[in-house]
Amino acid sequence: MYYTKDTILFLNGKFIKAVDAHTDLYSQSLHYGFGAFEGIRAYQTMNGVKIFKAYEHFERLKKSCALVNIPFSYETEELIQIAYQLLEKNDMGDAYIRPLVYCGPNMQLTHTDEVYLMMCTWEWDKYHGDKQLKMCVSSYQRPNPNSLKMEAKVTGHYVNSILATSEAKVRGYDEALMLDMNGFVAEAPGANFFLEKDGVLYTPSLGHILPGITRQTVMNICRELDIPVKEKQIKVEELESADSAFLCGTAAEIVGIESIDAKPFKKEWFDSLGATVQEAYKCQVLEKSFSYVII
Template identity: 60%
Template sequence: MYYDHKTLLYLDGKFVKASDASTDLYSQTLHYGYGVFEGIRAYKTENGTSIFKAKEHYERLKNSAELINIPFNYNVDELVQVTYDLLEKNNLSDAYVRPLVFCDPNMSLTQPNNVSLMICAWEWGAYLGDQQLRLSVASYCRPHPRSVKIEAKVCGHYVNSILATTEAKRNGFDEALVLDSDGYLAEGPGANFFFEKDGVLYTPQLGNILPGITRATVLELGEKLGLEIKQGLFRPEELKTADSAFYCGTAAEVIGIESVDETKFPLKWSNSLGKKLQDEYSKLVRTSELKLSTVN
């Protein structure tokens, strides 16, 4: 699904076949989830392949590593160029890119001395599909911000996401909606959350959620459209009188939500602010003025 015998990935300074790549089974990342990663999208444009906000993603990767004391001795601009090279070598235009910083063998609970960097890419449609989602509020809450660095994109944090999504799907829903440890709306297992009420958009404030790059982009687009957007603490009960809602994230892009715990939002998706932002986001990523490669 993610690679074949021809696929190349970037590993510790070299392009190698994915089928030949290997890692140490004593890696601290494998045993403890002590590693950081990113999700990045590349889009085919009239001028070639454009990686959307590549620099911002690699800056966040660096910040995530530094927040949890993982060495990060990589140049962000060089990583951006390497990623364009990787896409070209694999003849990919519309693609999902996954950088991963993982640690050397270490069975102790201490920071690593050395790390490795892997970057791979594959064709991947919108992670949550293109139909409106039926959500359920998860029984699992997001990790408390005093227990982990919640703003870091850490491998081990996503066990929480897997549990929430698995629970939702087992109960017949498409995805979960996760609350924070105080019972306020937080985010999806892999996406940030917005809801609309009386022409105003609301989204959980930073502090208990991942500061999504797509979330920041949606906020920028909303400002350009003249939308009123409020960030704060919101109880799940407020969704009962909301008009519409959506998720946004690099993998999911912008995707509408039909209902939460079987309570449907009354506003048609086509008439919602989320739909306007979905269209603007789709237009932006495919006409990006960021650095363009020669991949066609």
């Protein structure tokens, strides 16, 4: 589903066919999860194909590498140009872009100077589709921020996410909601969390979560639409009295939550602040005015 015999990707300075791409099976990234990546979307907008928040995403990729001492020499503008060339070569407009920084062979627990860049793209619908999610509080917690660089988008971190989502699906839910080490609400395995209560949106404070680019976009939209939004530590008990909730992320975009642990929220999704944000977000990525979005 990710590529065909004609798909082109970028690998270490060259555009080649995906079927011709190879990697070293002794890669430190493959064995130890030591690498960094991004998830980015491009949209067919009113003004042509545009990569949403391209600068912010590639800056975060560079920051992730720096935080875990992976040497990475590409400039942000160079990465943006590679991404646009990749879309053109694959004749794609609405697409998901995945840059991956990975390391060469090294079986020691030290960083290596042998570092590579792969960038690929494929057509991908919203990660959770358009349905409202049935979620559960996970038995898996987000890691202690003193044990990992939580603000870095590192490949190995996502073992934690795979375990949480897999557990939720086995239990009959769509997705997991993870807590931090202190028992406060953190985030979903691959998306940030917002809760609505009495006309205000709340989202978990930084520290135990990935500071998502879509999360920041949502907060900016709220300020433009005069929707009060606050960062705070959210107790699990507060979920029961909330009016609504939603997830946000590049892959998921904005997706409403129907229930948590089989307890539905008070508001119908289409009457919620999240639905308003969802519509404004769609307008922003397509470069349409959202002045008609009224709360």
